[in-house]
Amino acid sequence: MRLVEVLVPTGKRATVRSVLDDEGIDYGFTDETSGRGYEAIVTFPLPSGAVEPVLESLREAGLERDAFTVVVNAETVVSKRFEELEERYADEESDGDRIAREELAARARDLAPDIKRFVGLTVLSAVVATAGLLLDSPAVVVGSMVIAPLVGPAMTTGVGTVVDDDDLFRRGVSLQVGGGVLAIASATVFAALINLAGVVPMDAATVLSVPEVAERLAPDVLSLAVALAAGAAGAISISAGVSTALVGVMIAAALVPPTAVVGIGIAWGRPEAVLGSAVLVLVNFLSVNLAVLAVLRLSDYGPRGWFREAVTARTVRRRAAVLLVGILVLSAVLVGITSAGARTAAFEDQSEAVATEVLTNAPDAQLLSVQVNYRSGLAPGRPSDLFVRRPSLVTIAVAHPPGVDPPPLVDRLALGIGRVAEETLGVAPPSVEVRYVPVERASATSAPG
Numbered sequence: 398m399r400l401v402e403v404l405v406p407t408g409k410r411a412t413v414r415s416v417l418d419d420e421g422i423d424y425g426f427t428d429e430t431s432g433r434g435y436e437a438i439v440t441f442p443l444p445s446g447a448v449e450p451v452l453e454s455l456r457e458a459g460l461e462r463d464a465f466t467v468v469v470n471a472e473t474v475v476s477k478r479f480e481e482l483e484e485r486y487a488d489e490e491s492d493g494d495r496i497a498r499e500e501l502a503a504r505a506r507d508l509a510p511d512i513k514r515f516v517g518l519t520v521l522s523a524v525v526a527t528a529g530l531l532l533d534s535p536a537v538v539v540g541s542m543v544i545a546p547l548v549g550p551a552m553t554t555g556v557g558t559v560v561d562d563d564d565l566f567r568r569g570v571s572l573q574v575g576g577g578v579l580a581i582a583s584a585t586v587f588a589a590l591i592n593l594a595g596v597v598p599m600d601a602a603t604v605l606s607v608p609e610v611a612e613r614l615a616p617d618v619l620s621l622a623v624a625l626a627a628g629a630a631g632a633i634s635i636s637a638g639v640s641t642a643l644v645g646v647m648i649a650a651a652l653v654p655p656t657a658v659v660g661i662g663i664a665w666g667r668p669e670a671v672l673g674s675a676v677l678v679l680v681n682f683l684s685v686n687l688a689v690l691a692v693l694r695l696s697d698y699g700p701r702g703w704f705r706e707a708v709t710a711r712t713v714r715r716r717a718a719v720l721l722v723g724i725l726v727l728s729a730v731l732v733g734i735t736s737a738g739a740r741t742a743a744f745e746d747q748s749e750a751v752a753t754e755v756l757t758n759a760p761d762a763q764l765l766s767v768q769v770n771y772r773s774g775l776a777p778g779r780p781s782d783l784f785v786r787r788p789s790l791v792t793i794a795v796a797h798p799p800g801v802d803p804p805p806l807v808d809r810l811a812l813g814i815g816r817v818a819e820e821t822l823g824v825a826p827p828s829v830e831v832r833y834v835p836v837e838r839a840s841a842t843s844a845p846g
Contacts, residue, residue, distance in 0.1 A: 398442060398443065398444055398445060398470075398471045398474055398479075398483075399442070399443050399444075399445055399448050399468050399469065399470065399471055400440065400441075400442050400443075400468075400469050400470075400471040400474075401440070401441055401442070401443055401448065401451075401452075401466065401467070401468050402438055402439070402440045402466070402467040403438070403439050403452075403455065403460065403465075403466045403467075404429065404435045404437075404438055404465055404466075405426070405429070405435060405436060405437040405438065405439050405460070406434060406435055406436070406459070406460070407434055407435060407436045408436070409436075409458075409459055409460065410426065410436060410437055412458045412459055413439055413455060413458065413460065414426075415458075416451075416454050416455055416458050417439070417441060417451075420447075420451060420454070420482070421478055421481060421482055421485075422441050422442075422443065422451070422478070422482060423441060423442065423476050423478050423479060424439055424440065424441035425439070425440050425441070426438070426439050427439075427440070442471055442474040442476070442479055443482070444482060444483045444486045445496055446486045447482065447486045448468060448496065448497040448500065449496075449497035449498055449499075452466065452497060452499070466499070468497065468499065468500055496636060496637065498560055498698055498700075501556055501560065501635065501636060501693075501698055502556060502560050502562060502565065504552075504556075504635055505549075505552050505553045505556035505557070505565060505569075505635065506553070506565065508548060508549030508552050508553060508635070509549045509550060509552075509553040509565075509568055509569060509572060510546050510549055514546070515546050515572060515576065516579065518544055518545065518546040519545070519546060519576050519579050519580055519583070520579065520580075520583045521544055522541045522542070522544045522545035522546075522580070522649070522653055523541070523579070523580040523581075523583035523584045523587070523653070523656060523657055523660065524583060524584070524587045525537060525540055525541035525544065526538055526541035526542075526584065526653045526654055526656070526657035527584045527587050527588050527591075527657040527660060527661060528587075529541060529609065529657075530607065530609045530610050530613075530654065530657050530658060530661060531588070531591065531597050531604070531607065531610075531661070533607050533608055533609045533610075534609070535609065538609060538653075538654055539646075539650075541649070541653050541654070541657070542646045542649035542650050542653055542654075543646055543649075545645070545649035545652070545653045546576075546645075547573075547576060547645065547648050547649050547652055547653070548631055548644060548645030548648050548649075549572070549645075550568075550569045550570075550572035550573040550576060551569070551573065551628065551631060551648060551685045551686055551689055552569070552631055552632070552635050552689060553565055553566075553568055553569030553572070554566055554569030554570055554573065554686055554689070555569070555628075555632060555686060555689030555690045555692075555693050556569075556635070556689075556693060556698075557569055558690055558709075558712060558713055558716055559690065559693040559694055559698045559699060559709070559713060560698055560699070560700060560709075561699070561700045561705060561708070561709040561712070573682060573686075577652075577656065577678065577682060580652075580653065580656040580657075580660075581656050581659050581660050581663075581678075582660075583660070584656060584657040584659065584660025584661065584664075585659075585660035585663045585664050586660075586664075587660070588660050588661045588663075588664035588665070589663075589664040591664075592664050592665060600665075601665040601666060601667045604661060604665050605661075605662070605665070605667065605671075609654075610658055610661060613654055613655055613658045613673075613674050613677070614658065614671060614673055614674060615673050615734050615735075615737070615738045616655070616673050616674065616676070616677040616731060616734060618728060618731050618732055618735055620651070620677055620680070620681065620731065621680060621681075621684055621724070621728060621731065623647075623650070623651050623681075624651040624680065624681040624684035624685050624688070625684045625685075625687070625688045626647075626688070627644065627647040627648045627650070627651050627685055627688070628648070628684060628685035628686065628687065628688025628689045628692075629688040629689075629691075629692050630644045630647060631644045631645075631647075631648060631685070631688075631689055632688065632689040632691075632692035632693050632696075633692060636692070636693065636696050636698070648685055651681040651684075651685065652678060652681050652682065652685075655674040655675075655677045655678045655681070656674075656678050658671055658674040659671050659674050659675050659678065662674070673730075673731075673734045676727055676730045676731060676734070677731070679723075679727055680723075680724055680727040680728060680731060683720050683723045683724045683727070684724055686720055687717060687720040687721060687724060690713060690716065690717055690720070691717065694713050694717075699713075737785045737786065740785060740821050740822055741785070741786045741822070743821045744769075744788065744817060744818060744821040744822050745767070745769055747817045747821060748767055748769065748791060748814050748817055749764075749767045751810065751813035751814055751817060752764050752767055752793050752810060752813075752814075754813070755806055755809050755810055755813060756795065756806070759804040759806065761797055761798055761801060761804070762795050762796065762797050762803065762804055762806070763795065763796040763797075763836070764793070764794075764795060764796075765794035765795060765796050765834060766793070766794045767791065767792075767793050767794075768791070768792045768793075768794075769788050769790075769791050769792075769827075770788070770789050770790040770791075770792070771786040771787060771788055771789060772786075772787045772788075772789045785822050785823070785824065786822075787822070787824050787825075787827075788818060788822070788824070788827040789827055789828065790827055790828045790829075790830060791810075791814050791827050791828070791829050791830070792830045792831075792832060793806075793810060793829065793830070793831050793832070794832045794834055795831055795832070795833055795834065796833075796834050796835075796836040797833055797834070797835065797836065798835070798836070798837070799835035799836070799837050800835075803833040806831050807829060807830075807831050810829050810831060811826065811828075811829040814826065814827065814829055815827070815829075
């Protein structure tokens with residue numbers, strides 16, 4: 398519920414009283430003596446969903462838009478007429494918790510932090526995320542999401558478009574672009590310092606195989622659903638006037654860790670290895686903005702007046718189309734990465750199956766492990782093969798009894814794995830190496846009684 402205070406121009410007291418009486422609203426007038434062309438201040442409580450239609454009725458009755466209007470939260474209103482008003486708007490409005498357009502714009506401005514605070518929190522969140530990824534600590538990564546100030550710029554951009562406020566829109570876009578670049582730069586600098594100082598004594602291959610890092614190197618199309626849901630949740634939260642703090646964490650989950658992975662890849666000299674994460678950052682930014690724009694537009698927050706509404710509707714459609722085209726193009730890359738990941742998994746599974754089958758003809762030998770090393774860089778050839786990982790070496794560890802010559806397995810394994818590489822990945826057969834490990838087996842026997 399809200400408590401509204403409105404300046405009443407001279408000569409409009411009776412008109413305002415008539416509008417409020419017709420709506421069944423409790424109100425009180427206070428004389429205004431500043432001599433600025435206003436004769437009173439009227440104060441009245443309203444359900445959240447009634448603020449916008451009541452203010453529109455007052456403006457149609459002659460209340461000036463330039464006259465200040467204050468809308469604040471009210472904890473409790475004790476009034477039978479207010480209870481009847483609440484019930485009426487609950488019946489008439491399917492979205493009774495929907496805040497007014499003016500409140501929406503004000504909340505969006507409040508969510509867009511000042512530059513110093515935004516820069517500080519963005520740098521800190523990127524550093525914490527990078528540290529959490531290198532430590533393989535999900536808890537630390539979640540902590541970076543909590544402090545990331547990314548919900549405000551996304552909401553500001555969408556609200557600015559829908560309510561036709563170009564200053565708000567430009568501020569949101571600049572904060573998002575600057576924040577994304579700043580986050581990647583901060584993660585890169587921090588990771589480079591860690592690498593040069595030897596704090597994390599690992600080569601690039603080892604760093605990129607850290608589970609928290611590896612799972613973000615090849616994102617799939619499901620990441621798109623996460624970003625869209627986060628943006629929609631943010632728009633619903635801000636339009637309902639509730640806290641967006643938890644939604645901010647969800648949006649940061651889609652944006653902060655991938656930017657940190659990009660910084661790690663650059664710092665360790667493997668930018669091509671983190672292309673998937675870079676694409677994920679871009680598609681998530683676009684998806685969050687598209688979802689916010691769609692939800693707010695469907696909530697009918699456009700400006701009143703036929704001309705302004707028509708112009709704003711065209712602007713919304715144009716910007717939504719740009720976002721959608723960008724998402725579709727980048728999603729094609731995500732689909733390629735997803736497909737390549739499935740083919741790589743199939744290659745590894747079938748290679749292990751080949752090794753198991755070959756070893757069935759060597760009863761004294763036992764398969765210990767199958768390890769695949771891949772070449773760095775993107776695969777040449779068809780666009781569909783661009784993100785396919787090309788195996789360079791397959792190492793198979795085989796146990797055999799000590800003192801016994803190991804069975805010759807390399808040729809048969811190389812033939813089978815080469816065929817699998819051609820069928821699943823469409824690449825040349827990799828080298829195959831067999832490492833024999835002498836293993837002595839002993840069986841426990843019970844002592845005679």
